[in-house]
Amino acid sequence: MNWNSIKKTLGPGILFASTAIGVSHLVQSTRAGADYGFALFAFVILANVLKFPFFEYAARYAAATGESLIDGYKRLGKFAIWGYFLAILASMFFVTAAIGLVTAGFMDNLFGLSSLWPSFNLFPVVLVFLISAGVLLIGKFNLIDSIIKVIGGILFISTLIVFVLILIKGPEPYAAGFKKPEVFNEVGILFIVALMGWMPTALDISSWVSLWSVEKMKTTNYRPTLKESLFDFNLGYWISVFLSICFLCIGAYLLYGTGNVLPSDSVGFADGIIKLYAETIGQWSYILIAISAFSIMLGTSLGVFDGYSRTLQRISKILFFSETDKNEEQRLRKILIASILILSLGSLSIIFFFKGQFKTLIDLATTISFLIAPLIAIANFKLVTKKYVDEAFVPNRFMKVLSYIGIVFLTGFALFYLYIKLT
Template sequence: MKQKLAHFLKSLGPGLLFASTCIGVSHLVQSTRAGALYGFGLLWAVMAANLFKYPFFEYASRYANATGTSIIDGYLRLGKWMLWLYAIVTLSTMFFVTAAVGAVTAGFFDNLFGISSSLGPGAVQYLLPILFVVCILILYVGQYKILDSLIKIVGAVLLLSTVVAFVLTLIKGPVSSQHQFFEPSILDPSSAGFAFAIALMGWMPTALDISSWTSLWTLERIKQTNFKPSLRETLREFNFGYIVSAILAPCFLLLGAYLLYGTGYSMPGNSAAFANGIIELFTQTMGDWSYLLIAASGFSIMFGTCIAVFDGYARTTERVATLLLQGDTANKSTASKTGSYHLSLLFVGVGAYIIIYFFGTSLKDLVDLATTISFIVAPIIALVNFRLVTGKYIDKDQQPSALMRWLSYIGIIFLLFFTIIYIVYY
């Protein structure tokens, strides 16, 4: 038992980073909005997305442990066309995703320190380049190590406060008695509810195209600790993070449903006002004394998420570029090369700020666009990840079980079904 715990702690990191990436926007923003707008009408979408997308995230960690390379290397093994396709998918989403996460983080920062009230509402837009520079500098200096340490601290604080707020909200009860667990109008492809459901599932628990990050972080953790866990230990660590994320998603939905649904209150589109609305949900149940604590932990988790997004996209960009330029002759090591990693960080930051410059800080539009793009490309990533762990690329004893395979089939059908409907109608 003692040895199992020691091994778990040595491998602990990638799963928590994954959970942080999920909680940052899909939970704090999208799940809360879902509850506020539709009560429990989209609970099925939250639960289904967490269940049916699970295998394809797990496969990235599985592949990294089994082969000692990232799943991005696996895409090249399928053919250079697949690596190019993944490069296009990454390029089409990463600036929108980073911009959306940055806008949310800036909103929580503004809420915590009252920047807008002192310098005017336009001040938030000037916070973003400062925020991006800070994230880049932190990763310049510490890379994975500082990111790993930061997430473990702030994630624990937010987890505890969310559970407390959830329990107190259950005890207090809903402000409205109009709740129902299924809203038929949401399934009408021409309705605003259907479009929102697609956006919600696009980042629930997070975008499927960033499953590659968990494989990169798994390999970086092995390098950092000089400890190679077994496949079971790697998957146990990933599952811990995934389960935490999956449990918190309906908690945030319930907070929005119990405290806002039926009141006529609409979550603001402005990032700072939205952040304030999220924090007030907690203080309504925990008391005014908790405002500063929740504001600080909310900003901290979003700041950690923002750093994780920069790190994930920089590592991805670096690895994709290396494989495209060098092909099969590329070094099998996926460790970050300092110069190209730093250049990739700058590339992500500049691109994301250009998106924000044109979109402004209209948080809801930015998030919905990023999440919808992620949902549309999800079936492609799901199919490829599944093929890499069920074919000739890893040993039979390291391949997923029959149950996981069946869950994968259902998941692929689920993703394809909603994607096709969305493409046809929109």
């Protein structure tokens, strides 16, 4: 690899990392540390490691075929592409609603927007959706790509500083009479499932990695090698894994056992997270961290709008377009606009329905993603066998073994969760 080829390849992995760092890290990882200390550390590592092959296969498949995983699902059969379509419809409104609500919380905390229109408390969320949709409708993948790289870098550096400082300082002392919470009761198990659902992010959006990879090839007119594609993906993936550990440590060191809790509303939660940084680095840093945190959440929102709209666009073309459609470009544009509108209105409806239940919405969204994960894992694994890609792109024995373990783990835990809920 040389720097010129890396520049042409780098992007989809960073975009993936930015999308992942949002709710799963800022919210769920911090909550895990704040509520349970390091008791859930192993589950964070397990989820990240055992999901890794199925995300990696998205980049691998795109490099091997020049097409997205969604096209691959069609090759598995109509049941697979329709099943994926239904899975996306079942989860996308909850996912977008959760991310929109968190992003709006950080935006409102930074700019105080709710005070501008007190009678319309969804105003910050609507503004987040309008910004995300507007950037997407400009139709410039490079713009999103560039924005994500900058804001992701800012949050990475500030989080790394806080992480190092708290390791040097050590954990805050426990409050008098503190008792460690039970992990393996129903409440603990339900939170573990929710935590792993988006760790590092939802597995059903693995197709976005391949969609972004294909788009990157189009914009640069460069077809990367497998090594180059995996370098880009691995860089983004393992940065997101490292940051998930950082956020868990921040919650465990600064909140666990102290008697202090993060507020349950989105604006208060945002303020609580930013204060953790500011109290560690110095109060002078509050505004810088507030801007960084909002920026990374806005980056997540941009990634989600882009990913879901591309997914719906691609599925629509596969399922409903003829091979000789003369108006394909116009129809795809209309589908993009319709997808953005439907995604926005559906997600706003979910937010309105779950009004005042911030953490409940987050946990529900992440749980739905976890229950879908085993099916996506099996499909992704199947697409990188010799039947669908050249032998040079087939994963090695270690990745295959890790895939089998991952499928068993995801399936077993999903069934265990359903057993807990139904008994």
